[in-house]
Amino acid sequence: MDSPALKSPETLVRLYRSLYLVRRVEERVAEIYPTDRIKSPVHLSIGQEAIAVGICDLLRADDIVSGTYRGHATYLAKGGDPKAMLAEMFGKVGGCARGKGGSMHLVGLEQGILGCSAVVGTNVPVAAGYALALKRRGRGQVAAVFYGDGASEEGCVYETLNFAALHKLPILFICENNFFAIHEPLHRRWAADQLTERVATFGMPARRITSGDIFEIRDAASGLIDAMRDGGGPAFLECHTYRWREHVGPAEDYAAGYRARTDMEEWERRDQVARLAAMLPEAERRQIEAEIEAEVEAAVAYAEASPFPAAEELHAHVFA
Amino acid sequence: MSSPDTLSAGMRSLRYVDALREAVAQEMRRDPDVFCFGLDVDDHRAIQGSTQGLLDEFGPDRCFTTPLSEDAMTGVAIGAAMAGMRPIHVHIRMDFLMLCMNQLVNMAAKAHYMYGGSVKVPMVVRSMIGKSWGQGAQHSQGLHAMFMHVPGLKVVAPSNAYDAKGCMIAAIRDDNPVIFMEHRLLYPIEAPVPEEPFMVPFGRARHMRRGDDITIVGISNMAVECLRAASLLEEVGLSVDLIDPVSLVPLDMETIVASVARTRRLLVVDNAWVSAGAGAEIAAQVAEQLGGGGPLAIRRMGFAPTTCPTTPALEAHFYPNPLTIAKAAHALAGGAGGWEPDPERARLAYQQAFKGPF
Ligand SMILES: Cc1ncc(C[n+]2csc(CCOP(=O)(O)OP(=O)(O)O)c2C)c(N)n1
Ligand SMILES: [Mg+2]
Numbered sequence: 001m002d003s004p005a006l007k008s009p010e011t012l013v014r015l016y017r018s019l020y021l022v023r024r025v026e027e028r029v030a031e032i033y034p035t036d037r038i039k040s041p042v043h044l045s046i047g048q049e050a051i052a053v054g055i056c057d058l059l060r061a062d063d064i065v066s067g068t069y070r071g072h073a074t075y076l077a078k079g080g081d082p083k084a085m086l087a088e089m090f091g092k093v094g095g096c097a098r099g100k101g102g103s104m105h106l107v108g109l110e111q112g113i114l115g116c117s118a119v120v121g122t123n124v125p126v127a128a129g130y131a132l133a134l135k136r137r138g139r140g141q142v143a144a145v146f147y148g149d150g151a152s153e154e155g156c157v158y159e160t161l162n163f164a165a166l167h168k169l170p171i172l173f174i175c176e177n178n179f180f181a182i183h184e185p186l187h188r189r190w191a192a193d194q195l196t197e198r199v200a201t202f203g204m205p206a207r208r209i210t211s212g213d214i215f216e217i218r219d220a221a222s223g224l225i226d227a228m229r230d231g232g233g234p235a236f237l238e239c240h241t242y243r244w245r246e247h248v249g250p251a252e253d254y255a256a257g258y259r260a261r262t263d264m265e266e267w268e269r270r271d272q273v274a275r276l277a278a279m280l281p282e283a284e285r286r287q288i289e290a291e292i293e294a295e296v297e298a299a300v301a302y303a304e305a306s307p308f309p310a311a312e313e314l315h316a317h318v319f320a
Numbered sequence: 321m322s323s324p325d326t327l328s329a330g331m332r333s334l335r336y337v338d339a340l341r342e343a344v345a346q347e348m349r350r351d352p353d354v355f356c357f358g359l360d361v362d363d364h365r366a367i368q369g370s371t372q373g374l375l376d377e378f379g380p381d382r383c384f385t386t387p388l389s390e391d392a393m394t395g396v397a398i399g400a401a402m403a404g405m406r407p408i409h410v411h412i413r414m415d416f417l418m419l420c421m422n423q424l425v426n427m428a429a430k431a432h433y434m435y436g437g438s439v440k441v442p443m444v445v446r447s448m449i450g451k452s453w454g455q456g457a458q459h460s461q462g463l464h465a466m467f468m469h470v471p472g473l474k475v476v477a478p479s480n481a482y483d484a485k486g487c488m489i490a491a492i493r494d495d496n497p498v499i500f501m502e503h504r505l506l507y508p509i510e511a512p513v514p515e516e517p518f519m520v521p522f523g524r525a526r527h528m529r530r531g532d533d534i535t536i537v538g539i540s541n542m543a544v545e546c547l548r549a550a551s552l553l554e555e556v557g558l559s560v561d562l563i564d565p566v567s568l569v570p571l572d573m574e575t576i577v578a579s580v581a582r583t584r585r586l587l588v589v590d591n592a593w594v595s596a597g598a599g600a601e602i603a604a605q606v607a608e609q610l611g612g613g614g615p616l617a618i619r620r621m622g623f624a625p626t627t628c629p630t631t632p633a634l635e636a637h638f639y640p641n642p643l644t645i646a647k648a649a650h651a652l653a654g655g656a657g658g659w660e661p662d663p664e665r666a667r668l669a670y671q672q673a674f675k676g677p678f
Contacts, residue, residue: 039632040454091454091631102454102630118458119415120388153387154419181388183363189387256364308633318626 007215007279015057015214016276017288022049022073023273024296025082029072029089030250032300038089040102043070047244047264050272051176052077054217055144055237058225064112064134064143066127069104070176070243071116074146079111082295086303094306098313121154123147124173128160131171131234140229142170150181152195161236165203168233172224173199175236178243183258199236206236214272242267331512339481339513340370340446340502343488344408346517348378351406354492355382358393358410358446367410368448368507390416394423394445398497401443402431406492414447414501415461428497429472444491448502449540449591451639456630462540462592462623467499468569468601474522475568477501477591479543481511483566486520493519503541503591523570531559534653535579536645538564539598540591548642548669549649552661558653568598573605580606584615587649589640590622597622617652621645642669 026044033042045052048070056065056077067074075085081096088095089103096107097115107115114130117123127145134141151157152175164171175195179186186193200206207220217239224235244264246253254261277285334342348354356374358367362385366372374383386393390411397407411417417424428441450459467473474496478484484502491498528543529550538546543564550560561579565571580586586606588599599620610616621640629635640648643666650659661669 039452040456040630091633095631099631099633100456100627100629102456104454105457105630118456119418150388153389155389155391182360183365184360184385188385258364309629309631311634311637314624314626314629314634314637 011057012276012279013284013288015053015218016280016285017292018053018057018077019049019214019273019276020289021082021292021295022053022076024292025076025085025299026072028296028300029086030245033250038103039091040089040104041248042089042103042250043248044245044250045070045073045243047267047271048176048178048241049073049077050212050214051174051217051239051241052146054214055172055174055221057218058222059112059144060141062112062139062141064114064127064130064141066114066123066130066143066145067106067116068120068123068147068151069116069118070148071104071106071146075106075108075113075116078108078113080106080108080113081111082299083302084108086299087306090303090306091308092303092306093309093313094302099309100313100317121147121151121157124151124154124157125160125163128164128169128171131164131169132167135167135170142172142225142228144172144174146174146176148181149175149177149179149186149195150184150189151175153189161199161202161204161234164234168231170228170231171234172221172228173234173236175238176241177238178241180243180247180259182247183256185259196236196238199238204234204236206238208238208240210240212239212241212267212270212272214276244268331514333510334481334485334513335508335510336481336484336502337369337507339485339511340488341372341374342513343485343517344371344492345374345377347489347492348374348382350517351492353404354406354408356408356410357384357386357397359388359390360385360412361410367412368504370507371410390419391423394420395427397443397445398423398428398431398441401441401497402439406442406444408444408446408492411445411447413459414449414463415458417445417447417463417499420445421466424467424473424497424499425470429470432496433472440495441497442495444488444498444500446500446502448504450504452632452635454630455628457627460628462501462590464499464501464539464568465592465597465601468598472496473569474498475501476522476566477540477568478520478566479503479506479538479540479564481509481513483520483526483564485513486518487522487566489517490519490522494522501540506541506544509544520566522567523572524566525572525575526564526566527562527575528564529560529562531561533558533560533583534585534587534649535561535563535576535583536649537576537586537588537599537602538562539568539589542589542591542640545640545642546589546645549645551669552642552646552665553649555661555665556650556655556659558650558655560649565602571601573602573609576602577606577609580616581610581613585617585652586619587645587652588620589645590620592622593625594620594622595625619648619652621648642666
């Protein structure tokens with residue numbers, strides 16, 4: 001299934017760098033969290049990184065991504081600045097939203113990261129609107145919008161799929177299906193586990209990837225994105241994945257009883273961070289990891305050092 | 321029916337969250353048409369405990385989660401209500417009611433009238449307002465004024481456990497859609513609450529404190545912040561007539577007007593923006609009724625006219641607090657500028673847990 005090109009040494013290094021960065025930033029966030037320096041509800045994507053990393057690896061710098069309150073991976077994988085992200089979570093003026101948005105509202109227009117939104121589903125039509133503008137501009141740019149299985153239930157998401165297909169918008173819909181919306185499992189929310197089939201009936205290519213394999217995700221998205229750049233219209237990917245930590249907060253929550261730790265362990269065995277680490281020559285891997293550790297520590301230090309916004313900032317940005 | 325003003329000593333204390341839960345459980349026992357649904361009402365967190373035990377006692381037909389489809393689920397509640405059931409639709413944040421707006425405003429509020437009185441929509445829409453710890457732009461809004469604007473919707477905002485229980489029972493038994501507004505920070509606060517079911521009638525304001533110098537109206541958890549402010553104002557000998565409207569539609573203007581007629585000073589503190597808000601409505605009605613009768617000093621306080629920022633450095637300036645409320649009241653009462661409440665008292669006021677009765 002994997003074409004050799006997809007596993008070229010350069011690709012492997014790029015993917016590992018990005019995966020490792022996301023994982024380590026979030027692990028650091030989880031470590032720092034109990035000190036109360038991050039006064040922001042954190043929704044970690046630990047365990048889910050391969051989707052954002054696999055897709056964003058195919059995107060150009062001038063392409064667009066749109067994510068949710070669980071948006072750390074989306075932000076970092078599209079080239080978001082870890083310094084600005086950490087400072088945002090610390091509520092500092094050096095943050096990507098000047099401390100006004102926090103963990104749930106990461107943004108980075110320079111890197112093509114639309115603002116993340118915490119009202120579930122709201123980012124999906126907004127991303128389609130951006131895609132409409134990209135299409136009109138005719139530079140072959142695309143938008144990739146990430147959302148959860150829960151978000152897929154919102155009316156506005158279905159409405160957007162229909163509109164995007166109708167207008168052949170250059171947008172890739174990626175549903176990160178981690179089987180839960182907060183603590184509610186799919187079977188309490190869907191009568192039929194056929195999301196991909198439902199979306200296909202809107203008139204767009206739709207594929208389900210159940211493996212969590214970063215190469216399979218990247219491979220599937222690759223052809224779809226290429227076609228999209230040539231006016232082929234939208235496409236949909238449902239990627240199965242698993243959230244290792246609690247819905248919101250830094251810890252595990254298997255003791256709560258709504259899901260089994262053994263389910264996570266099955267996904268842990270397929271962990272793409274560990275898998276790619278093992279595919280790299282030892283020295284090269286160590287080198288990458290050391291560089292990223294330094295980058296993460298620099299981001300934490302930057303966040304600590306950045307000042308809080310001055311009181312006058314409260315009234316800035318109400319109107320443009 | 322008891323009232324919190326006449327509560328006997330020794331009545332058990334209940335947290336706001338438990339009062340809500342008890343009210344719903346008692347009504348579900350009484351009336352098999354009452355049911356409780358909404359995102360996450362049946363998980364182990366049980367909406368911060370406010371729906372705890374309902375699934376176990378009443379089963380999944382009467383306590384169930386939904387897909388993330390608030391717009392449609394609101395329509396479902398309306399339809400079930402028209403059919404004679406009494407749904408309680410729960411939202412963990414008031415911000416999410418924006419997804420329900422079309423159904424609430426265009427259907428729920430209007431059905432009884434536009435169908436000439438032939439249908440009723442007896443439903444309760446519970447929603448909680450969040451604050452702090454980075455709740456920010458989309459998890460902190462008090463949007464009651466939007467609902468107050470529309471005829472056909474009742475809007476209640478109890479500030480203590482007693483009213484939470486009494487208003488919830490009244491809301492469930494009401495034949496109209498009732499927007500029931502809760503505040504996250506009120507959940508742990510205790511008050512004496514009778515064990516038997518009782519109703520707190522809508523349209524009757526509650527005096528939380530009696531005084532002669534200034535009338536303060538506090539809405540939702542701002543009623544509690546105003547109580548703290550009133551204790552700071554004792555320091556300068558200002559006595560506060562503190563009123564909690566409890567229900568915003570219907571609104572007990574009689575009590576508020578009677579108070580301002582005595583004090584000639586009104587400060588309304590809302591848990592929302594000031595512009596076109598509940599405070600504007602209250603102030604306007606007071607001015608209309610008392611404006612001709614001599615000097616009248618009126619002021620409104622609420623959220624800063626901005627989106628709610630997440631960083632604590634800015635959030636501290638976003639909300640009214642006991643200090644800013646006390647200082648505004650002091651100034652309104654003609655006090656000399658520059659008064660700062662004793663910092664130690666202020667610190668204590670912030671920590672003060674109110675047990676009522678109010
Ligand atoms: C419109 C709306 N309804 C409810 C919520 C509360 N809420 C926050 S996250 C969430 C679950 C979303 O699940 P999913 O889309 O699968 O994303 P995941 O958290 O699993 O990544 C809910 C119900 C919300 N933020 N917005
Ligand atoms: Mg999910």
